[in-house]
Amino acid sequence: MMSEHVFAQIGTENLSHAYLFESMDTEHARAVVDAFAARLFCKDKVPCKSCPACIKIAAGTHPDLMRIRPEKDSIGIDAVRAMTRNLSLAPLEAEKKIVHIESAHFMRIPAQNALLKTLEEPPLYGIIILSLSNAKRILPTIRSRCRLVRIGETKRPATIDRRLLEEVLTDAGNGNVDAAFKSVKFFQDYKDHKEELLQEIELYLRDLLIFKTTGEKTLLTDPGLSERAEQNRMEPAQIIRVLDLLVEVREGFRRNVNFQLSMERILIEMLEESS
Template identity: 30%
Template sequence: MTTTAGFGAIVGQEAPIRLLKTFLRSGTQPHALLFTGDDGVGKKMTAKAFAMACNCRTLSADLPQRPPLTAIDACGECGPCRKIAADHHPDIIRIAPLSTVIRIDQIRELLQTLSLKPNEAQRRVVIFCDAQTMNPEAGNALLKVLEEPPDRTLLVLTTREASDLLPTVVSRCRQIRFSPLSVSAVARLLTTTAAIDPQTAEKAAALCGGSYTRALTLIDRRWQQRHEWIITAMCRFAALPSTDIRAWLAFSEKLAAQKERVEELLEIITMWLRDLLVVGVDANQVLNQDRREILSTVAQGVSRTRLIEQIDAVDEAKAALRANSKARLTLDAMVIKMAGIGE
């Protein structure tokens, strides 16, 4: 995955790219594809690259000769390729959340567009960015297109998990799973495309969980400050008696006050707890490599069972917040479970 277009520019997603190229060579593209995987692993870029390949004049002329998969890619030079690369093609449609939701009005407008023939594309492509943000009404409205796909039209939905969408939507799509990027791949992208120094790139790559987008966030000094705050707090809690709930509730209050970043903060907590589990087994697999010594010390004073219970508490809080539960109540419940109160 890089900032340019075309299959050749996408890093670390060999299996999805191979499957898409097979569709192109055989001429058997499904009418709807569902790209699943974490944010920042190349799903949207791949959707754009596939749209280019579907409409590339040069590739279209070559496909009857059934070229090897390695030779199948958009040329990047013909008119359709240039328009799609510049986001100016009238038949490549992007549907993205307005604020935080894809609304039914957007789907209704799309249905009107799809009732007409494509303007100029060999294959019109509609890319749904973050399809999990469709509200139920929008998802149900989309079923009409999935059940009766318009001629020469391909739908590509991108989301983290198939379970985030209506089952009726998922069942009508061909799912393609995207893997997290390797640490080395992310570090290489950071140094080559974002001009990040190697040491910073390696640290961000180790912490990002295989997401290039997240790695870019981790480089920000403000994120590093939040990361330091969370780790300091978690180390302090490890030394507190389990009955001291006041500090935990104060921590919950501070988390809730950062509503726009709370999921990010919970992810930092999860990474720290995961490292405490891992450090005694294989220290090389620790994400916070610069904290290996303190991780080893803290891990000696906490049981694996307690760590797993704490990770479960954080995961439950994440799910509740995504379901729009009240942040302070959810986080209070989380820290009470993490502290082991009432057990």
């Protein structure tokens, strides 16, 4: 289940209090966390699959392995606070206590900030694991406190021309209807990479929102964006609406909603306010 390559990254001799597991496959990441927990909690320190600890991990009932999953594509501050309270209590059966936050990029900014406090002073027995498809999707302040573990073949969204995407979104944000609709063709090229395209749009809009509301360059995934951000005249409230729409579009893709119509909805939402 868990390759030695992954184990070497985890660093079994020298465990970290916080990990970022980067994987495109949510279920695989979950299995790796379970295998990691089993190696730590198993009575023989190898996943024997038959001791009480191994059985409880497999059943999802081990009291010292806590898992948080997004609800409706969101992990709220309440979930993070509940996790922090739980983590402050010593482990019941194992020597360590593991918290796994799944699809951690769904934590809203306040939730990420709440988590940051725990990451700064974790209990000695505590291990916090965040899993997500791309480490860039989380605040750099969190990233810098976690040991990065790449699991399996992590597809990088490098196939998407970010500069061109930014131009397209700037045209739409500034109400340039003609230019924006020409860009539908640009989107067509990524029809088979829907999730990567949505991720890139999301990263850009989040950067734009952070820069427009805080003026802070260090929080951006693309620090170079700060110089170009003024060109996009979208207001923060509108950026938030488009980010919410992206959540809807992502759900739609799971139900096979038409790709082109979905991308047009995003463009229309961006065009609306400014035109």
